[in-house]
Amino acid sequence: MIHEVDEALRQLVREEALRGTDIEVAFDAPTKDWAARRNAPTVNVYLYDVREDLRRRQRGLLNEYDEDNIVTARHLPPRHMKLSYLVTAWTQRPEDEHRLLSSLLHGFLRHDALPPELLAGSLAEIGLPVAMTVALPPPEDRAFADVWSALGGELKPSLDVVVSAPVDPGRVFPAGPPAREGVRLDLSRGLGSAEEVGHHAEPEGGRVAMRRVRRPAS
Incomplete structure (x- = not known):
């Protein structure tokens, strides 16, 4: 599921902010070593946190029906995982980075969820919206300065993009035969x-x- 969100974000960044450019999109950790090796304008989309979106958790079981509308099985509802990405622009000049961040911000703000046409694999099969937010204040238990400290780099302007992706737990309970x-x-x-x-x-x-x-x- 995570790699499917990565690919959807890559396509969204290219289509919304980088169309007509040859700017690279990378998912590496933006450490000092990585920054030193970079030799071309780059948008970095770094996944730094994964946790469950408890606000979207559902209780109970969902029914599965056959062509005669008879319950054949029951399964747990999907769980939603919050994937938090640190999005940064890397060029030779801060002014160019700010322009690129502005373009990225406008592109993300056009969508409350990842566009369905960009979804593939399990995200497409489950058929639920994949919600997305950008530039919201961080939770009280996490600060962006702490993320940069953990990476060993200097604090840099960034966008916090959070994707809430549904995941099928895969637990299915067969239903007994219907009463006759x-x-x-x-x-x-x-x-x-x-x-x-x-x-x-x-x-x-x-x-x-x-x-x-x-x-x-x-």
């Missing part, structure tokens, strides 16, 4: 010449009719 008969009631005592042993539910005109069953008294 109604409830039988034992009313067999003290019935004279005939003994009533129960009622049998049968479909009648789209409704359920109760048929009385008798047997000769011994």
Whole structure:
């Protein structure tokens, strides 16, 4: 799933901000060593955090139906994972980096979710929106300065892009066969010449009719 989000973001960046340019899109950690080796204008999209989006968690089970609209199995609902990306521009001049960041910001703001035509693999199969936010304040337990400190680099202007991607947990519970008969009631005592042993539910005109069953008294 993560590599599918990576590819969708790569295409989105190229189509929305870098169309007509030969600027590279990289997913490497933007460390000092990486920056020293860079020799061309680059947009870096670095995945620095993965955690569950608890606000989107669903409870219960979802039914699966066959062509006769009969439940054949039940499965857990998808879980949503928040993939946080640090997006930076790398050129020779800060002014060019700022222009590139501005173009990237406008491109991301055009979308509340990754465009469906960019989704592939499990993201396309699951058929749910892949929500996306940009430049929101970070959670209280995380600061961007800490991310740069962990990378060993200097603080640099960046965009925080967070993608909430649905993931199928893969847990399926087969359903039992559907009920074919109604409830039988034992009313067999003290019935004279005939003994009533129960009622049998049968479909009648789209409704359920109760048929009385008798047997000769011994």
